[in-house]
Amino acid sequence: MAAKKKDAGSVEAGKSNAALHTELLHSMILQRRFEEKVAEAYALGKIGGFCHLYIGQEAVGTGCISMLRDDDYVITTYRDHGQAIARGVSPRSVMAELFGRVDGCSKGKGGSMHIFDRNVNFLGGHGIVGGHVPMATGVAFAIKYRGGNQAIVCFMGEAAVNNGAFHESLNMAGLWKLPVIYVIENNKYGMGTAVERASSIKDMYKRGDTYSIANAEVDGQDVLAVRDAMSAALERARDDYQPTLLEIRTYRFMGHSMSDAVSGTYRTKAELEEYLKRDPINILEAKMKAAGEITGAQIADMEKEIGVVVQDAWDFADASPEPPLEALYEDVLVETTSG
Amino acid sequence: MPLITYRDALNQALREEMHKDDRVFLMGEEVGVYNGAYKVSKGLLEEFGEMRVVDTPITELGFAGVGVGAAMVGLRPVVEFMTWNFALLALDQVVNAAAKMLYMSGGQYNMPIVFRGPNGAALQLSAQHSQAWESWLAHIPGLKVVAPGTPYDAKGLLKSAIRDDNPVIVLEGEMLYNLKGEVPDEEYLIPLGKAELKREGDHCSIITSGKMVLVAMQAADTLAKEGIKIDVVDLRTIRPMDVEAITTSVKKTNRAVVLEEGWEVCGIGSQIVDYIQRDCFDHLDSPVIRVHQADTPMPYAKALEKSAKPDLAKTIAAVKKVMYIEA
Numbered sequence A: 001m002a003a004k005k006k007d008a009g010s011v012e013a014g015k016s017n018a019a020l021h022t023e024l025l026h027s028m029i030l031q032r033r034f035e036e037k038v039a040e041a042y043a044l045g046k047i048g049g050f051c052h053l054y055i056g057q058e059a060v061g062t063g064c065i066s067m068l069r070d071d072d073y074v075i076t077t078y079r080d081h082g083q084a085i086a087r088g089v090s091p092r093s094v095m096a097e098l099f100g101r102v103d104g105c106s107k108g109k110g111g112s113m114h115i116f117d118r119n120v121n122f123l124g125g126h127g128i129v130g131g132h133v134p135m136a137t138g139v140a141f142a143i144k145y146r147g148g149n150q151a152i153v154c155f156m157g158e159a160a161v162n163n164g165a166f167h168e169s170l171n172m173a174g175l176w177k178l179p180v181i182y183v184i185e186n187n188k189y190g191m192g193t194a195v196e197r198a199s200s201i202k203d204m205y206k207r208g209d210t211y212s213i214a215n216a217e218v219d220g221q222d223v224l225a226v227r228d229a230m231s232a233a234l235e236r237a238r239d240d241y242q243p244t245l246l247e248i249r250t251y252r253f254m255g256h257s258m259s260d261a262v263s264g265t266y267r268t269k270a271e272l273e274e275y276l277k278r279d280p281i282n283i284l285e286a287k288m289k290a291a292g293e294i295t296g297a298q299i300a301d302m303e304k305e306i307g308v309v310v311q312d313a314w315d316f317a318d319a320s321p322e323p324p325l326e327a328l329y330e331d332v333l334v335e336t337t338s339g
Numbered sequence B: 001m002p003l004i005t006y007r008d009a010l011n012q013a014l015r016e017e018m019h020k021d022d023r024v025f026l027m028g029e030e031v032g033v034y035n036g037a038y039k040v041s042k043g044l045l046e047e048f049g050e051m052r053v054v055d056t057p058i059t060e061l062g063f064a065g066v067g068v069g070a071a072m073v074g075l076r077p078v079v080e081f082m083t084w085n086f087a088l089l090a091l092d093q094v095v096n097a098a099a100k101m102l103y104m105s106g107g108q109y110n111m112p113i114v115f116r117g118p119n120g121a122a123l124q125l126s127a128q129h130s131q132a133w134e135s136w137l138a139h140i141p142g143l144k145v146v147a148p149g150t151p152y153d154a155k156g157l158l159k160s161a162i163r164d165d166n167p168v169i170v171l172e173g174e175m176l177y178n179l180k181g182e183v184p185d186e187e188y189l190i191p192l193g194k195a196e197l198k199r200e201g202d203h204c205s206i207i208t209s210g211k212m213v214l215v216a217m218q219a220a221d222t223l224a225k226e227g228i229k230i231d232v233v234d235l236r237t238i239r240p241m242d243v244e245a246i247t248t249s250v251k252k253t254n255r256a257v258v259l260e261e262g263w264e265v266c267g268i269g270s271q272i273v274d275y276i277q278r279d280c281f282d283h284l285d286s287p288v289i290r291v292h293q294a295d296t297p298m299p300y301a302k303a304l305e306k307s308a309k310p311d312l313a314k315t316i317a318a319v320k321k322v323m324y325i326e327a
């Protein structure tokens, strides 16, 4: 198994810093503009149901996912649009899914909370808090079972950490040594409940100690810091089948979902404004400008190109037909072809 | 009589019972500071303090069990699930503990606990968030299950549920919370296990409960314009079921449609049809027809979702079918 060593194959292989950073910036701006468009579509009634935006948290998903190989896996919560795009699910198919159309990645049957794309090993957005954490553990089990050297990254909110499924999973992953990276996106709130009102400990990453799982706290507004933490975690997973627990501290700039207020009784406007100063996109932009890696004009060009992509996603979704009524009964069970 | 929402009716019931009995407390996700995910508990934290209005972490299994433990030693918990979809995580405590405690302790430990929250589908919430669980819960001996369809019933049934010395499941409706109805100022209770004839007619019975009561009433209104008079039997309590109310109605009308929100297979309607065939076989002029959700998980896309749900058009069509009226 010596061949496993450090072939992380992440985007930086043979790439200059400037090129790498430009890719990260592009991904984050694409996610941001895409979701701004989503909010617009939601207001127009083109998107329905629950819709949770990732705005403010983009560096977490982008940093982690940019370190993965194509044959690694991603599984996440209902707050899934940004991560899907970071993983390479096409903006067209995500938007079509949100519009409930046949060309959506889940054929219009899943909606915002259930973005799945088998082509890029995106194992779904899941709606039950904590429910997908054991599934991630199971994927890691399958990787080890087959003797592979892939990894799975499992995103969850900090509120999921209080749930039994999380603890049961970490115990098994620690016990069986499974190549899973649990990423707690600590955005300080589970809906309207502040983390300190829901968790008996403040530093969530320390929960890894209980299960002999390597753990770290990471600045989630700095995409490069996220990548560094992820790099170490991936090495543990690939080389030694060791799990990692990362607590990545971030903040959501919008309400819990499109149906919730941005601020209110549970968090103040002043707090929100303080965090808006640490916008992950601005932080990377500033670093790149300081290093002479990008100019204002280049960013403007990038924005323009992204604007076209996002509008194209909207137009595509809008033109895509609604699923035919027969589709209601499709995909309940699959025809058994094996055995 | 004041016109109030279903949400406010539940809020009044909680407030009144908490005033009356200091063993009653409310526990669940976002019930306190946030005033409830659907604002049912609005103002209660302020009024009763944080020992009696308890915000929990997202730990359904854990806090349902905390409720069971507290009930064993004499408190009277009202456990709110943000929705019943999430209560699946807590079913071990509801089914294996609360429902059986009295029985397996040979009568020593009763369970004065209420588990409540919204049940069934709202709009475009997709597969994991749009499920009606009444048949699962009503399957369990040792539980009582109520499903109020109006503000009046919501208040009266919740008050009775809190006073009951057994575990009572209260299935509310997300789509009902804004529904307005008359609720008197003076105190009242609605007995558990008693159906109500919400509309009288002699051509056909519609037997239903919860959110579907509204649909049945709309169907009765629409059909009345065509001269078809419907008996609407609102079960209100699904377990124990008021079988007599069902059979009395069917013996009068000789035709029945059974309307429920959930899935067909092993649904509440199967049980109702069984009661009807046992007691009303010789009275039936046509086979009983059931209206229910399509036999699939709930899809997200708008038109698909609509076609999956039981609704007014499907109910009217079913009534016409049992009456042998060409559509």
Ligand SMILES: Cc1ncc(C[n+]2csc(CCOP(=O)(O)OP(=O)(O)O)c2C)c(N)n1
Pocket (backbone or CB within 6 Å): A079, A127, A128, A129, A130, A156, A157, A158, A159, A160, A161, A185, A187, A189, A190, A191, A256, B029, B058, B060, B082, B086, B089
């Ligand atoms: C088991 C379960 N309980 C409750 C809910 C309702 N709910 C959805 S998201 C959420 C808050 C989760 O917060 P967190 O895990 O911090 O993730 P975030 O939304 O902040 O990304 C709640 C209570 C749910 N979906 N599943």
Ligand SMILES: [Mg+2]
Pocket (backbone or CB within 6 Å): A157, A158, A159, A185, A186, A187, A188, A189, A190, A191
């Ligand atoms: Mg959170």
